[in-house]
Amino acid sequence: MSEELLVLVDGGHGLGTSGKQTPDGEKEWTFNNKVVLGIVNGLKKYKGYRIVRLDDSTGKTDPLLINRTNRANALIRKHLADGGTRAILVSSHHNAAGSTGKYTTATGVETFYIDQTRLNYQVNLGGRNVETSRINASKKLAEAVHPGVVKAMGLRDRGIKRGNLHMVREPNCPAILVEGGFMDGSIDIKALRDAKKLDAQGKAIADGIAKYAGLKAATGIPVAPSAKPSAPAEVKGIGRVKILADKLNLRDKPDLSGKVIRELHAGNEYNVYEIDGMWYKLSSVGWASIGSAKNYMEYTPHPKKETPKPAPKPVAPKPPSPKPAKPAAKPVEQKPLHRVSADGKQVNAFRDEANALNQARESLKSGAKDVRITKQ
Numbered sequence: 001m002s003e004e005l006l007v008l009v010d011g012g013h014g015l016g017t018s019g020k021q022t023p024d025g026e027k028e029w030t031f032n033n034k035v036v037l038g039i040v041n042g043l044k045k046y047k048g049y050r051i052v053r054l055d056d057s058t059g060k061t062d063p064l065l066i067n068r069t070n071r072a073n074a075l076i077r078k079h080l081a082d083g084g085t086r087a088i089l090v091s092s093h094h095n096a097a098g099s100t101g102k103y104t105t106a107t108g109v110e111t112f113y114i115d116q117t118r119l120n121y122q123v124n125l126g127g128r129n130v131e132t133s134r135i136n137a138s139k140k141l142a143e144a145v146h147p148g149v150v151k152a153m154g155l156r157d158r159g160i161k162r163g164n165l166h167m168v169r170e171p172n173c174p175a176i177l178v179e180g181g182f183m184d185g186s187i188d189i190k191a192l193r194d195a196k197k198l199d200a201q202g203k204a205i206a207d208g209i210a211k212y213a214g215l216k217a218a219t220g221i222p223v224a225p226s227a228k229p230s231a232p233a234e235v236k237g238i239g240r241v242k243i244l245a246d247k248l249n250l251r252d253k254p255d256l257s258g259k260v261i262r263e264l265h266a267g268n269e270y271n272v273y274e275i276d277g278m279w280y281k282l283s284s285v286g287w288a289s290i291g292s293a294k295n296y297m298e299y300t301p302h303p304k305k306e307t308p309k310p311a312p313k314p315v316a317p318k319p320p321s322p323k324p325a326k327p328a329a330k331p332v333e334q335k336p337l338h339r340v341s342a343d344g345k346q347v348n349a350f351r352d353e354a355n356a357l358n359q360a361r362e363s364l365k366s367g368a369k370d371v372r373i374t375k376q
């Protein structure tokens with residue numbers, strides 16, 4: 001059992017990525033990289049975390065967004081399987097306002113988290129659903145990180161925004177994308193060329209992560225107050241279960257229609273964060289059913305001494321009468337993935353071919369010239 005925080009960091013793009021550069025030809029990745037290194041260094045004064053970088057730390061390649069988030073989700077799955085309960089993702093970028101190759105008057109820092117409104121549209125197209133608790137947790141992470149970034153860069157505060165961006169939509173954990181200033185802004189570029197400011201930006205992000213997650217100083221003294229216990233991913237839970245069945249499905253909602261995240265195996269133990277009818281929430285993302293005919297989990301509430309608070313109910317709680325849960329279902333068979341790319345860049349990926357065709361049409365409508373669907 002590990003209460004370790006898995007920190008996933010991502011420097012946007014790569015050295016060879018065309019277009020992502022200042023009017024003077026400085027590559028966006030070189031700015032993002034300095035921020036990522038600042039996060040890595042900034043976190044060194046804390047303990048209780050593990051950090052993994054999702055971009056190519058040499059900058060030589062620009063991994064596809066889908067590869068970055070697939071890797072993130074594989075790491076999260078492994079972390080959960082090892083008994084971990086918490087993960088976050090921060091992607092570092094720097095903005096561009098113009099496409100003319102000239103400096104602009106655009107200025108300021110903005111931080112993104114997932115946009116539910118546009119996400120609903122995305123889900124209709126076959127995209128991934130994102131549960132309310134992850135959206136709320138992403139917002140809290142943004143609120144913990146953003147003010148420090150504004151201060152470190154000394155630039156205008158453009159605020160915390162919501163966007164349907166791949167790097168905040170696809171990870172199975174709270175995720176934010178920080179735009180630390182405009183690389184084609186005549187004011188901002190001065191800050192971006194100041195390595196100390198980019199280092200300070202990274203350190204501010206590290207402090208924000210620590211504040212959000214309540215990380216303690218490496219010496220053992222708390223340096224940041226724990227975030228409010230209302231953040232679902234941070235509650236240590238109300239009890240503990242032992243898994244009795246083999247291949248018990250962990251789903252993304254307390255219903256048999258929920259997507260299977262992974263399988264749980266007999267003998268493993270997990271914290272329980274919430275109980276909804278016959279469904280137990282075992283991580284910030286996953287639910288498992290206790291079973292109707294036979295119990296597939298053995299539940300023991302936490303002893304009362306350590307003020308274990310139950311996780312708050314989601315904003316729109318379900319009526320506490322879920323359909324009778326079936327014994328653990330067989331794993332869902334994976335259909336081939338249809339990757340849609342527009343002008344050489346992947347824009348989305350779907351299991352459903354019709355959705356991929358829709359996306360391809362959308363891309364063509366929005367001006368892409370070369371749209372392809374590849375099956376995998």
Ligand SMILES: [Zn+2]
Nearest residue numbers: 012028093094
């Ligand atoms: Zn970027």
